[in-house]
Amino acid sequence: MSTNTKDLRNVVLLGHSGSGKTTFIETMLYEGGAIKRRGTVEQHNTVSDNTDLEHERENTIFSHQMFVNWKKNKINILDTPGFDDFVGEVIANLKVADTALIMVNAAAGVEVGTELVWEYVEDYKTPSIFVINQMDHQKADYDAALEQLKNRFGSKVIPIQYPLNSGESFNQIVDALRMVMYEFPATGGKPEKKPIPESEMARANEMHNALVEMAAENEEGLMEKYFEEGNLSEEELAQGLMIGLAKHDFFPVFVASGAKDMGSGRIMGFIDDIAPSPADRFGSKLENGEVLACNAADKTTIFIYKTQSEPQVGVVSYFKVFSGEIKPGDELINANNGELERISQIFVAEGKERTAVDKLVAGDLGVTVKLKSGHSNNTLNTKGVDRKIEPMKFPESRLRKAVFVENTAETEKLFAALNKLKEEDPTLKVEIEHDTHEAILGGQGQLHLDLVKYRLEKDFGVKMEMKNPKISYRETITGKAEADYRHKKQSGGAGQFGEIHMRVENYYEGMPEPEGVNIRSKEFEDLPWGGKFAFYWCIVGGAIDSRYIGAIKKGIMQQLKEGPLTGSHCQNIRVSVYDGKMHSVDSNDISFQLAASGAFKEAFHNAHPQLLEPMYHVEILAPDECTGDVMGDLQTRRAMISGMDSEGHYQKIMAEVPLAEMNDYGSTLRSLTGGRAKFSMKFSDYQLVPANVQQDLVKKHAAEKVEA
Numbered sequence: 001m002s003t004n005t006k007d008l009r010n011v012v013l014l015g016h017s018g019s020g021k022t023t024f025i026e027t028m029l030y031e032g033g034a035i036k037r038r039g040t041v042e043q044h045n046t047v048s049d050n051t052d053l054e055h056e057r058e059n060t061i062f063s064h065q066m067f068v069n070w071k072k073n074k075i076n077i078l079d080t081p082g083f084d085d086f087v088g089e090v091i092a093n094l095k096v097a098d099t100a101l102i103m104v105n106a107a108a109g110v111e112v113g114t115e116l117v118w119e120y121v122e123d124y125k126t127p128s129i130f131v132i133n134q135m136d137h138q139k140a141d142y143d144a145a146l147e148q149l150k151n152r153f154g155s156k157v158i159p160i161q162y163p164l165n166s167g168e169s170f171n172q173i174v175d176a177l178r179m180v181m182y183e184f185p186a187t188g189g190k191p192e193k194k195p196i197p198e199s200e201m202a203r204a205n206e207m208h209n210a211l212v213e214m215a216a217e218n219e220e221g222l223m224e225k226y227f228e229e230g231n232l233s234e235e236e237l238a239q240g241l242m243i244g245l246a247k248h249d250f251f252p253v254f255v256a257s258g259a260k261d262m263g264s265g266r267i268m269g270f271i272d273d274i275a276p277s278p279a280d281r282f283g284s285k286l287e288n289g290e291v292l293a294c295n296a297a298d299k300t301t302i303f304i305y306k307t308q309s310e311p312q313v314g315v316v317s318y319f320k321v322f323s324g325e326i327k328p329g330d331e332l333i334n335a336n337n338g339e340l341e342r343i344s345q346i347f348v349a350e351g352k353e354r355t356a357v358d359k360l361v362a363g364d365l366g367v368t369v370k371l372k373s374g375h376s377n378n379t380l381n382t383k384g385v386d387r388k389i390e391p392m393k394f395p396e397s398r399l400r401k402a403v404f405v406e407n408t409a410e411t412e413k414l415f416a417a418l419n420k421l422k423e424e425d426p427t428l429k430v431e432i433e434h435d436t437h438e439a440i441l442g443g444q445g446q447l448h449l450d451l452v453k454y455r456l457e458k459d460f461g462v463k464m465e466m467k468n469p470k471i472s473y474r475e476t477i478t479g480k481a482e483a484d485y486r487h488k489k490q491s492g493g494a495g496q497f498g499e500i501h502m503r504v505e506n507y508y509e510g511m512p513e514p515e516g517v518n519i520r521s522k523e524f525e526d527l528p529w530g531g532k533f534a535f536y537w538c539i540v541g542g543a544i545d546s547r548y549i550g551a552i553k554k555g556i557m558q559q560l561k562e563g564p565l566t567g568s569h570c571q572n573i574r575v576s577v578y579d580g581k582m583h584s585v586d587s588n589d590i591s592f593q594l595a596a597s598g599a600f601k602e603a604f605h606n607a608h609p610q611l612l613e614p615m616y617h618v619e620i621l622a623p624d625e626c627t628g629d630v631m632g633d634l635q636t637r638r639a640m641i642s643g644m645d646s647e648g649h650y651q652k653i654m655a656e657v658p659l660a661e662m663n664d665y666g667s668t669l670r671s672l673t674g675g676r677a678k679f680s681m682k683f684s685d686y687q688l689v690p691a692n693v694q695q696d697l698v699k700k701h702a703a704e705k706v707e708a
Contacts, residue, residue, distance in 0.1 A: 005277060005294055008073065008364055009074070009271050009275050009277060010097045010098040010365060011078065011097060011275070012094055012099070012100050012126075013079055013100075013101045014080055014102050014103065015113055015114060015117065016112065016114055016676075017060075017083050019108075019114075021060065021079055021080070021103050022046050023041060026047065026048070026258070027258050028264055029077070031264055041059075046351075047351035048079040050352045051352075053451070053454060060081045060082060061451060062081070063081070066079070066349065066350050067349075070272050075271060076365045078097060083675075086448065087427065088425055088427035090116075093306075094121065098363075099275040100117075100129070101131055102114065102117065102118075102128055104133065105137075106255075107139040107140050109141070109145040109649075110148040110149060112650070112673075112676045115152070115621060115647070126248070127248060128251050129251070129252050129267070130149055130254070131254050131255070134258070135163050136260050140163075141166070142255060146253060149251075149253060156251050158207075160175065160207070161266075162174055162176075163255050170262065171184045172184070174200055177241075179196060180194070180196065181196045182266065214240070214241070222239065222240045238273060242276065242280070254266070278294040284322050284389055286388060292387060292389070295324075295362055296362040298362070299323065300325060300326055301322045301385065302320065303379050304317050304375065304376055304380070306318040307424050309459065314369060314370050317369070318349075319380075326360050327343075327358060328343060328358065329343065331383065335378070336375075336377070336378045336388070337378075339373040344368070346368050347367040348360075348365075348366055349366075349367050377391045392426070394426045397442025397444070398681055399442070399448070400469055401440070401467065402441075402467050403439050404465055414464060418430045418452075421455060428442070428443055434472075438470060445666040471614065471659055472568070473611050473689070473697070474529070474531065475566065476570060476571055476610055477506050477607035477608055477609050477610065478607075479505070481505075481605075481606035481607035482502065482603060483501075484499070484599070485596075486498070487499070487594045487598060496590060497581075497583040497587050498582065498591035498596075500579075503517070503603070504573055504574070505573070505574050505576075506573065506574070514536060514538070519538055520538060521537045522535065529571065530569075530571055531570075535553055538578040539578065539580070544577070544580045551589035552595075554593050555600070566698060570604075571686075575600065611693075611698075613658050613688075613693075615687050616658075616682060617656060618655050618681045620669065620679040621647065621678050622650060623651075623676050624649050624651055626674075627653070631653065634653070634655055634657065638657070638658055638661055639656065640657075656687075658687075
């Protein structure tokens with residue numbers, strides 16, 4: 001185990017599903033001697049994909065932590081899912097990585113998964129290495145993949161290698177950094193170093209010179225040396241490349257076949273020699289804006305980037321030591337909740353296997369179990385230290401489902417289980433919808449929510465059902481109307497009597513005062529569900545006593561809460577009460593409350609009532625060749641296209657889409673594009689519902705009321 005921060009490398013593998021991350025990790029572990037035999041995804045025996053669900057789907061679903069010792073360094077390896085449904089795992093692992101190994105399928109080139117992870121790589125400014133993998137694929141096209149990388153990620157993308165022969169016969173790599181050719185045996189493994197063929201020297205020299213120039217640009221002393229002598233020594237070249245990589249100014253490109261064990265050893269050597277250690281990074285941002293250097297001599301601060309519940313074990317916490325060192329028995333204070341945590345044991349992970357260790361130093365990754373109140377995104381410090389690592393930020397939900405159990409007695413069990421899963425997965429949202437009172441589960445896509453359902457049944461014994469949630473519509477009016485309503489009830493003794501004359505109209509900021517009435521007082525209220533309610537008291541001559549104002553407002557508010565059209569909340573309405581009658585004996589609060597409710601309902605129906613629906617701003621990134629299909633589908637969803645932009649060989653489509661039309665959109669988009677598109681959505685505003693849609697919704701509500 002390394003006891004020196006400088007001897008650590010934390011590498012996260014990222015990429016689109018199918019780019020070969022898991023297979024490549026097997027090769028890395030094999031090359032480093034951590035395993036004696038490489039497993040395969042198909043045989044379900046890889047170190048990384050080690051859960052039943054991953055075996056069933058033959059895809060990475062969860063992130064996994066591993067390590068290998070390479071020469072003098074310990075390389076921590078983090079595997080991540082390629083599906084954007086599990087983007088939370090990508091964000092969490094990037095938070096603690098110091099280098100990103102971005103895998104690109106040599107046959108498919110830059111895919112939407114590559115685009116997706118790059119957004120977060122940019123956020124964290126993570127030093128990045130591109131690997132054009134699967135060069136042995138029969139449709140492998142190095143030049144096309146490299147061109148796409150340059151087009152999408154710019155001039156900082158600089159190739160270090162290129163293949164001499166692609167496809168099924170792939171076995172030769174020209175390395176322009178070391179100016180050598182690697183030739184691999186047919187079965188892969190250790191290559192033979194050979195001179196670069198004369199026919200390739202011009203290309204190799206051109207690539208080498210580009211690397212030298214880039215290295216020189218990153219350090220003033222190297223630039224001077226380069227101008228004076230026209231070249232750099234091997235050590236100087238390595239120094240310049242290390243600076244460029246650490247500063248996020250240089251993205252080297254390698255080639256490999258993970259499945260055939262060709263090229264991985266060279267990449268690991270580059271990580272060992274050139275990739276930054278945690279101490280070489282700029283430091284970690286704290287919540288207060290300060291920067292914490294990764295220093296083993298400092299006081300201890302660790303950050304929990306992932307938690308996972310395991311049967312027979314309990315909650316397992318994955319962490320990074322951001323400063324100081326940690327040992328079993330240490331007592332740390334959780335900066336997020338003030339709780340004292342005693343660290344009983346610490347482990348290093350090799351997939352599902354864990355080995356106890358007696359110490360981890362700043363920069364290293366580890367695992368502990370059974371913390372009392374430690375959750376993802378929590379910072380733990382030595383007593384007396386007040387630090388909080390800047391928390392990870394996760395995207396909003398892209399798919400929302402109403403959830404329930406058929407046996408209502410299990411409702412409490414369902415929410416207890418969902419809350420446990422939410423602690424593990426910050427991209428999972430659980431809430432009670434204020435308007436509809438439904439329990440809503442929000443996630444990144446159907447695959448994400450299917451995983452939740454699977455885990456609820458397998459790990460917690462809860463059978464959850466999902467359905468499309470009700471839409472929170474709003475009701476308003478676009479015109480003006482008046483109504484006279486009398487409530488009268490006589491049943492022996494004192495009765496009930498109240499009469500109200502009311503005007504309702506659409507309210508908007510800066511509108512003129514109502515005409516033809518004498519305004520005695522006015523109130524403006526921000527409604528809890530959004531929008532405004534303006535109440536004007538225009539009674540003169542004592543037609544209605546002012547002591548009934550509260551009751552009248554209450555009657556109106558009841559209708560605002562449950563609108564006359566569909567029972568949805570009403571908003572942006574001005575009510576002017578300008579006349580009425582009362583009785584000296586029979587009038588009371590309930591009489592005027594009911595009269596106000598009846599008058600409002602009648603006037604509302606005559607004031608051109610309109611339903612409003614929630615609109616979402618949706619952004620879709622799709623390949624050029626799929627744009628037509630995506631646009632056609634959006635038109636069927638009543639979408640308004642607001643713009644388009646080109647991003648490499650992808651098109652970004654921006655649209656305003658009704659939430660009611662976004663059910664299961666992720667599945668449709670995946671089907672239309674073969675999984676090569678992504679989308680995000682964010683609430684925009686409320687807009688008028690088309691007349692035919694409104695008519696259907698009103699009829700449906702009326703039918704439901706009859707059934708009830």
